[in-house]
Amino acid sequence: MTVPDPTPSFDLQAAFRQSAQASILYAPGRSPEDVGLAALGTAATEAGLLWVGLKDPAPELLCNIGQRLGLPERAIEEINAPHRRPKIIEYDRLTLVVAITVEIEHERPSFGDTQILIGPGYLLTIRRHAVGSHRELRGLLADSPDLLERGSDYVASTLLDLFADRYVQALDHMEARVERVEQQFLLRGLREKDIRRLYRLRRDLLRMQTAIVPLVEICRRLARVDTRNIGADSRGYFGEVADRIQRVVEGFAGLREALAFAFEASMMISQMQQTDITRKLAAWAAILAVPTAVAGIYGMNFHDMPELNLPYGYPAMLAGTATVCGLLYWKFRHIKWL
Helix, strand or coil: CCCCCCCCCCCHHHHHHHHEEEEEEECCCCCCEECCHHHHHHHHCCCCEEEEEEECCCHHHHHHHHHHHCCCHHHHHHHHCCCCCCEEEECCCCEEEEEEEEEEECCEEEEEEEEEEEECCEEEEEEECCCCCCHHHHHHHHHCHHHHHHCHHHHHHHHHHHHHHHHHHHHHHHHHHHHHHHHHHHHHCCCHHHHHHHHHHHHHHHHHHHHHHHHHHHHHHHCCCCCCCCCHHHHHHHHHHHHHHHHHHHHHHHHHHHHHHHHHHHHHHHHHHHHHHHHHHHHHHHHHHHHHHHHHHHCCCCCCCHHHHCCCHHHHHHHHHHHHHHHHHHHHHHCCCC
16 A cells, blocks of 8 residues: 555645644754654654654644654554554554543543554654643653653653553542442432432443553563563563553452442342331231221121120220231331331
8 A cells, every 4th residue: 555645735834733742852962852844754863862742633644754754554554543442563663552541521531542653763642532741751851861862662651651640540530439429329328310320430430441451461562572672671661551550450440349339239228128118018008907807897787796785895896906906016016017
């Protein structure tokens, strides 16, 4: 497949100015220099580190930048494709890492993807639908020239560690929401609308966990010896990032378990309440069955009836009925049905 040329009406320079969040050459002994689109290929071969950061770039611009940096056609096709899950692809002289970003917006998780191309002397990052920037990391590079000597692979590990920080922030936010649900459950139980909210919260946790889990194995793969384009000095950093992300994944799993327990406990309490109501209804039905049966018998209008001949027959019948009802009431209270 050949890389398509941009249409004559497409302005590459304007698209680069719009999409490029940074295009900076960090060279030892020099201040960071802004690099234009035309000078990308030359800057990538100089001593130091060229970091090109793009946000929602157009496909034509990516094709042009890929050609200037000498990317293979397969890599250009890959960075133009949308991604929903983390992945890693190794080429001869560069490595592509796709990470899913997780951020909280309006109490709901927002997902984006960031592609990290680790090449010899340069780092290309492409953000799509991601809110957080990499400005703090670029400031760290500008203030710490010694970090440049570690290469683009170390900067990539630091960038993944920045993603881990944002995962921790998202985890803390979701943990606070789960704690509010638990407090609400302990105070007044869960109502129908609360159960719907609980279901949405648990679904959000599952989506966040699913988006992050593959990145653990990717970082561990980058930490192994057989990984190409990753220096031996940087592999340990990827291992540390993998451990951090693993702890975040376990945190999301724990929150999901807490919500599942709250839901199950709410269902058990609801069933217990229904059982208690059923027992009370059954107890009162048994008590009321006694006067109902007596009234039914005396309502048959027999000729020989006790209360017609005995002076105290009617009061005795009422007293006997009340006594039986009282005994039944005492018995049901004794077994805690009433």
